[in-house]
Amino acid sequence: MDTTKIHGGTLTFADKGHQYRWNQQKVEYTVSGICSDGFPSNFGMAAGWAAKMIRIELISHMRRLENNEPLRGDSIKPWAEYICQAHIRARDTAGEAGTTFHDYMERYAQGLEPELPEEQPARRSAEALRDWYDANVERAVSVERLVYHPDLNYAGKLDLYAELKSGGHFVFDYKGITTLGYPPRAAHVGQGAAYCTALALEGVPVDGFILMEVERKSAKLRVTQYSDIETEFEAFKAALKLVRYQPQGIKL
Template sequence: MIVRHRKGYTLTFDPQTHRYTLENNGETRVLPSVTRVLSVLAKPRVNTWAMDTMAQHILDNYYPGMSTEEMILLLQEARTKPEGESQKAADTGSEVHDWIEGFLQGVPKGLPVNPKARKAVESFLDWWHREKRDFLLSEEIVAHPPLGYAGKVDLVLQDGTLVDFKTSKALYPEYRLQLGAYALALEWWENITPTRGLLVRLGKDGFLEVQEVDLERPKQAFSHLMEVYRYLNPPS
């Protein structure tokens, strides 16, 4: 369990269940994570990828003369293929984030054995060592009680730059909203106003991509998205 106390609130994060709870004046409530809030957005690219993954699995494994039972089995396998691939990607991303957290905390670690995670970590080290970097916070949980959400911030540099690391294949527009959410929470929870946002994509192929983000519009947009989330998920 990770526990933080701020302004009369107690924020608890359970890494096993990825659950955030907030306690204040004897009242406890479960808060959605930033990524949970963002899940209300349509992601057509993900749907297209899932369909392509299923189709490719069928093309790779179909052969003329398959029986009806074999075809049914193949279709069942194809349906689970996107979830399996997605989980592998998530596991690699978690491994990279854990390695970076240990590095920033001064815990010595060898490079990951997983080749994709290793290339992403090498990309991080390339970015990190380009210039001397000091930081205020790393892998810190934060919350915004008035808006009602919580999340974990990857990194806040000494100059106020808010950094979010990604191991995805691209930098998608919703990532800017994620930075906006963290910026709002940092202002309320830590009294830190980020000066700018930075998306750092650590490709599993070793490709490094850095995108600077003006945080004002993402902050406003995420506030409105919280209204949508609350409308779709009213308190029980």
């Protein structure tokens, strides 16, 4: 369990259940939860990607079946179910790679000498993040830092708060994404703005947010800096309002 003293109280975080507590009381909303549920998502893009993963899996299986006995009877349904879960397996594999390079960068920013991930593409992703960090970061101020906004009652854990060689203190967030063919997701930017705003309430300098996106398959890196945190935070507050919203209808 992680614990920190801020705003005259105690904030704790437990991995089990991804739960934050402020002075022993459960924090109802987390930064990641608000950004996941309150920002719009491109359902068409997600559905298209899922269909592509299933199609690739289906073609691969059909080619292997060409020289074997055709599926019959009871074997057809479990085969079809396995094929239709191809996107879930791809998502979970990508998530594991993201966790791996994320853990590597956490230890690296702490001044340790962690071993690079053995498996690709996590290894290439970690190398891309590390090389940019070495070239641009003067020093890490804090890693995996807990933050809390007492007025809006949300909590979260930022990846990195660091000083750049070019000057300024920034909040960093690492993201593994499927493709760089689209602009950064509004939810990811809102997440950074929420961290920055909560951190600034502690009286520390925050000059902006840096989003570091790694394309999982190619390990290409896209780094985007956001300095107008006030504007980005307005979007986050709108997302929080949507998450809190409950329709007030009357049953007739």
